[in-house]
Amino acid sequence: MDARYKSLFRQLAVPMLLVGLMSLAVTTYISLQLRESIKNISGFAVTSQTMIQRLQDMDKLLIEYRAIALKHLAAENAGVMQQQRGLLELYRRDVTEIGHHLVIEHQEHEDVLDDVNKLNGELAHYFTRMTEVLALSGDFEKEAAFDSFRVIERDLYPPLQNTLASLRNHAMASIEASRTALLIEARDNQIMALVLGVGGGVAVILVAFQFTRRLTRRLQNILHWSDQFAHGGDSAVLVDRRADELGDVATAINSMAVRIDEAMNELKQAKLDAEQHASDLRVAESSLRNLNEELEERVRERTTEMTRAKDEAEKANMAKSEFLSRMSHELRTPMNAIMGFAQLLEIDETLNADQKDSVDEIRKASKHLLELINEVLDLSKIESGKIDISVEPLEIKPLLREICTLVEPMAQQRNITLLGEVNDCQLLGDRTRLKQVLLNLTSNAIKYNRDGGIVRIDTLPGENERVRISITDTGDGIPEDQQSELFQPFNRLDAEQSAIEGTGIGLVISKRLIELMHGSIGMCSTPGEGSTFWIELPKIVATEFSPHTKTSIAVADTGLSVTAPPGAHSVLYIDDNPANLRLVQQVLARYPQVELITAQNAWEGVDMAIAKRPRMILLDINMPEMNGYEVLSVLRGHECCRGTPIIAFSAAAMDKDIARGLAAGFDDYLTKPLDIKHLMTLVEQLELPTVAK
Amino acid sequence: MYRYSFTAVPGLRLLSFLAVLLLPYTGHALTIAAANSTCESLSVVGELYSRQHGVRIEYICKSSGLLAKGLEGKAIQADIYLSASEEWMEKMKQLGLLETGSVFAPWSNTLVVAVPVNSPLTLSRWEELASGKVQHIMIGDPGTAPFGRYAKEALEASKLWEQVRVKIETKKHITLLAEHLAAADPHTVGILFKTNLGSGLRAVLTVPPTLHEPINYYIGRLKDAAEVDQAERFLRFLRTEEARKVFDDAGFTPNSP
Numbered sequence: 001m002d003a004r005y006k007s008l009f010r011q012l013a014v015p016m017l018l019v020g021l022m023s024l025a026v027t028t029y030i031s032l033q034l035r036e037s038i039k040n041i042s043g044f045a046v047t048s049q050t051m052i053q054r055l056q057d058m059d060k061l062l063i064e065y066r067a068i069a070l071k072h073l074a075a076e077n078a079g080v081m082q083q084q085r086g087l088l089e090l091y092r093r094d095v096t097e098i099g100h101h102l103v104i105e106h107q108e109h110e111d112v113l114d115d116v117n118k119l120n121g122e123l124a125h126y127f128t129r130m131t132e133v134l135a136l137s138g139d140f141e142k143e144a145a146f147d148s149f150r151v152i153e154r155d156l157y158p159p160l161q162n163t164l165a166s167l168r169n170h171a172m173a174s175i176e177a178s179r180t181a182l183l184i185e186a187r188d189n190q191i192m193a194l195v196l197g198v199g200g201g202v203a204v205i206l207v208a209f210q211f212t213r214r215l216t217r218r219l220q221n222i223l224h225w226s227d228q229f230a231h232g233g234d235s236a237v238l239v240d241r242r243a244d245e246l247g248d249v250a251t252a253i254n255s256m257a258v259r260i261d262e263a264m265n266e267l268k269q270a271k272l273d274a275e276q277h278a279s280d281l282r283v284a285e286s287s288l289r290n291l292n293e294e295l296e297e298r299v300r301e302r303t304t305e306m307t308r309a310k311d312e313a314e315k316a317n318m319a320k321s322e323f324l325s326r327m328s329h330e331l332r333t334p335m336n337a338i339m340g341f342a343q344l345l346e347i348d349e350t351l352n353a354d355q356k357d358s359v360d361e362i363r364k365a366s367k368h369l370l371e372l373i374n375e376v377l378d379l380s381k382i383e384s385g386k387i388d389i390s391v392e393p394l395e396i397k398p399l400l401r402e403i404c405t406l407v408e409p410m411a412q413q414r415n416i417t418l419l420g421e422v423n424d425c426q427l428l429g430d431r432t433r434l435k436q437v438l439l440n441l442t443s444n445a446i447k448y449n450r451d452g453g454i455v456r457i458d459t460l461p462g463e464n465e466r467v468r469i470s471i472t473d474t475g476d477g478i479p480e481d482q483q484s485e486l487f488q489p490f491n492r493l494d495a496e497q498s499a500i501e502g503t504g505i506g507l508v509i510s511k512r513l514i515e516l517m518h519g520s521i522g523m524c525s526t527p528g529e530g531s532t533f534w535i536e537l538p539k540i541v542a543t544e545f546s547p548h549t550k551t552s553i554a555v556a557d558t559g560l561s562v563t564a565p566p567g568a569h570s571v572l573y574i575d576d577n578p579a580n581l582r583l584v585q586q587v588l589a590r591y592p593q594v595e596l597i598t599a600q601n602a603w604e605g606v607d608m609a610i611a612k613r614p615r616m617i618l619l620d621i622n623m624p625e626m627n628g629y630e631v632l633s634v635l636r637g638h639e640c641c642r643g644t645p646i647i648a649f650s651a652a653a654m655d656k657d658i659a660r661g662l663a664a665g666f667d668d669y670l671t672k673p674l675d676i677k678h679l680m681t682l683v684e685q686l687e688l689p690t691v692a693k
Numbered sequence: 694m695y696r697y698s699f700t701a702v703p704g705l706r707l708l709s710f711l712a713v714l715l716l717p718y719t720g721h722a723l724t725i726a727a728a729n730s731t732c733e734s735l736s737v738v739g740e741l742y743s744r745q746h747g748v749r750i751e752y753i754c755k756s757s758g759l760l761a762k763g764l765e766g767k768a769i770q771a772d773i774y775l776s777a778s779e780e781w782m783e784k785m786k787q788l789g790l791l792e793t794g795s796v797f798a799p800w801s802n803t804l805v806v807a808v809p810v811n812s813p814l815t816l817s818r819w820e821e822l823a824s825g826k827v828q829h830i831m832i833g834d835p836g837t838a839p840f841g842r843y844a845k846e847a848l849e850a851s852k853l854w855e856q857v858r859v860k861i862e863t864k865k866h867i868t869l870l871a872e873h874l875a876a877a878d879p880h881t882v883g884i885l886f887k888t889n890l891g892s893g894l895r896a897v898l899t900v901p902p903t904l905h906e907p908i909n910y911y912i913g914r915l916k917d918a919a920e921v922d923q924a925e926r927f928l929r930f931l932r933t934e935e936a937r938k939v940f941d942d943a944g945f946t947p948n949s950p
Contacts, residue, residue: 076834076862076863076864077861077862077863078858078859078860078861078862079859082859138858139858140832140834140835140836140841140845140858140861140863141835141836142834142835142836142863143758143836143837144836
């Protein structure tokens with residue numbers, strides 16, 4: 001490398017390093033000096049501290065010495081005095097020793113040494129005199145001893161104390177002086193450090209300033225040249241002859257300038273070509289942008305339309321649910337009448353065979369209609385989230401046995417065999433709703449089966465601690481393309497054309513209910529061989545399950561068999577709906593010994609109950625002035641009816657309605673449409689005397 | 694003002710009450726400050742004198758040195774001072790507290806070595822005090838009690854002092870020593886006046902009289918006596934045969950009048 005070459009780093013770093021080293025050297029020197037002087041000062045302070053300690057010890061020993069000497073003077077016993085004498089000798093020796101220590105320690109402090117020598121002299125004199133006193137005292141010359149002691153206390157002890165005090169003051173003063181000296185030393189050093197710091201800082205700043213100024217000047221030179229070059233000035237050579245990085249830069253720039261000149265010429269030609277291309281491109285880009293904007297606008301419009309359509313569809317769906325719900329309620333009321341009277345006709349023995357068939361048709365049709373209404377109601381309740389699901393542990397075997405019992409008659413009609421393997425296990429579900437689902441699936445399996453077919457009900461272990469209940473039929477099966485529509489409402493596939501009864505929403509309800517129970521439902525089918533519908537519900541693993549025994553609503557347990565006062569065989573029926581009144585009238589007409597009293601409103605009913613004391617009261621829940629619950633509490637509050645069976649009679653037929661009624665104090669709960677047989681059972685349980693018809 | 698009178702009046706009332714009570718005694722009693730060893734016999738003589746002259750006599754009985762110091766410091770007020778040693782009497786004379794002409798030595802006493810009455814200890818010679826038989830020697834405080842001074846003098850004269858010093862225990866006055874000695878162990882002896890043995894002690898040895906100064910009692914009237922005439926009359930009564938006999942019976946040796 002060129003010997004003259006000095007890099008920028010060296011140009012800056014070398015002076016800075018020199019300044020730094022100088023500061024470091026001076027600082028080290030000062031701090032060493034400070035350390036030395038602090039050592040001296042603190043050594044002196046320690047000596048003084050020791051002296052104070054020694055003087056204090058001496059003072060204490062002297063006080064003790066005098067106290068013992070006084071005891072010696074007062075003693076009357078030679079033995080006691082001997083002991084005290086020994087002790088006093090020890091004290092004397094200790095004090096003298098401290099005196100010697102002081103001399104040795106302060107050999108070099110002449111100002112103190114005088115006082116220390118004086119103190120030792122006084123001590124020696126004091127002890128000599130005290131020894132004389134003690135000798136007198138030991139010789140039982142107490143008077144003389146006391147006299148001498150008094151003289152010593154008066155003449156010798158105070159000067160001794162003064163010397164002690166003066167030494168102590170001296171030591172204290174020198175400690176104070178050390179402290180002050182230290183403070184001054186510290187302050188001086190601080191100032192020195194400040195001066196050094198500031199000086200060093202200024203030097204560094206100066207060096208840096210000088211360097212930067214030079215650098216800037218050279219950079220400006222380069223910049224100025226570059227500027228001129230950029231603006232197409234004459235391409236004179238950039239001059240910077242110093243042998244360092246900037247010099248290198250200048251050289252590099254010079255060679256670059258040559259290359260740039262060449263490139264510029266090429267570029268000029270290329271630019272002309274490019275400009276032509278660019279104008280072509282601009283035209284194309286503008287037309288593309290227009291097209292894009294148009295497209296975006298159309299997408300926006302379509303999205304808005306779709307959102308509106310979706311909202312409308314949702315609204316329509318809501319309206320449909322609400323309409324169905326309302327309509328179903330409206331439909332249920334007339335259905336009561338239809339079914340009730342059909343039932344009455346059915347048990348009428350005067351009807352001929354044709355008429356009976358007709359009545360059977362009416363009853364079946366209305367039953368179907370009622371089922372449909374109920375299911376629509378259920379679905380709308382589920383969809384509006386108004387349904388209550390109470391999940392509890394369930395024994396699966398009894399549940400399925402119950403289902404079998406229920407569908408057995410239906411299966412027998414079509415000569416269908418019920419088979420299955422059911423394991424003992426427990427699952428989590430809502431009992432009523434699960435029953436509803438299983439009943440729906442099983443009755444479907446029977447309905448859509450061939451005559452003389454088979455329905456299998458099996459339990460299988462499912463995935464993830466679940467139990468699968470599968471119901472398999474031997475019907476026609478469902479084609480694959482239709483399977484996906486199965487769980488849609490009102491989709492009976494092609495069953496509309498068949499003679500099979502069905503509402504078309506049973507599976508939808510089942511699906512919703514099972515999902516509410518955190519289960520799943522599904523199916524598979526082979527056309528021509530049959531279908532399998534299954535549900536899966538969470539299984540209970542624990543074996544120590546104790547079934548939740550629900551209070552059974554058995555009529556026999558509700559105390560209906562009260563012994564009535566003779567002659568009172570009336571049944572009071574309170575309802576504002578004349579259709580229902582007439583139906584009940586006709587049922588009770590079968591019991592000649594029963595007199596039916598009816599009331600058209602709540603108040604009339606209460607009056608009648610009090611006046612007539614009936615054997616049983618049928619009470620409608622939904623009445624205008626006062627509802628059934630209020631009437632019940634009035635009646636129960638009166639002595640007329642405290643023990644009288646009071647039966648609720650209501651269109652509110654949900655399980656929770658029934659439970660509420662029983663909890664409120666009704667003895668039983670009849671739902672509308674009227675289950676005539678249930679009513680007849682209740683009347684018969686009154687054990688009325690039989691009267692010939 | 695109100696507060697001052699409230700607190701001061703009861704005090705004044707109490708003072709005047711005491712003054713009335715003390716009046717007959719301060720006025721007509723003769724007070725004698727006497728060395729302990731003489732008190733018993735002196736009170737017998739005093740009884741005789743009181744009966745004859747109708748004067749009540751009060752006694753202040755302490756060691757001679759203590760009485761001298763008390764009188765010097767005006768802590769004691771008396772008409773007559775009776776000392777058991779010449780030393781204290783000389784001191785009182787020097788202090789100018791005594792009517793020098795009135796001083797005389799009516800009796801002398803004897804120093805004995807004594808032990809408790811039931812102690813088996815026997816001594817045949819004075820030098821036996823230095824032997825192992827004797828472990829403790831009770832003497833009067835040589836500084837204030839003359840019987841202690843005489844004892845120390847005797848022990849020093851016979852060159853026994855340095856040997857027996859470790860056995861020494863001093864007592865402030867003679868009655869105290871007698872009491873303590875009576876309750877002491879069999880190895881303890883005491884040196885005291887023959888006249889003060891009492892019932893608890895018995896003498897085992899008489900201290901050779903050559904070893905100490907003669908034990909003379911000195912009596913004299915104090916200069917600031919309140920009852921000068923009565924005091925003079927009582928001092929004269931002491932020279933009578935009647936009074937001398939009382940002291941003779943008690944073991945003192947009456948000096949020739």
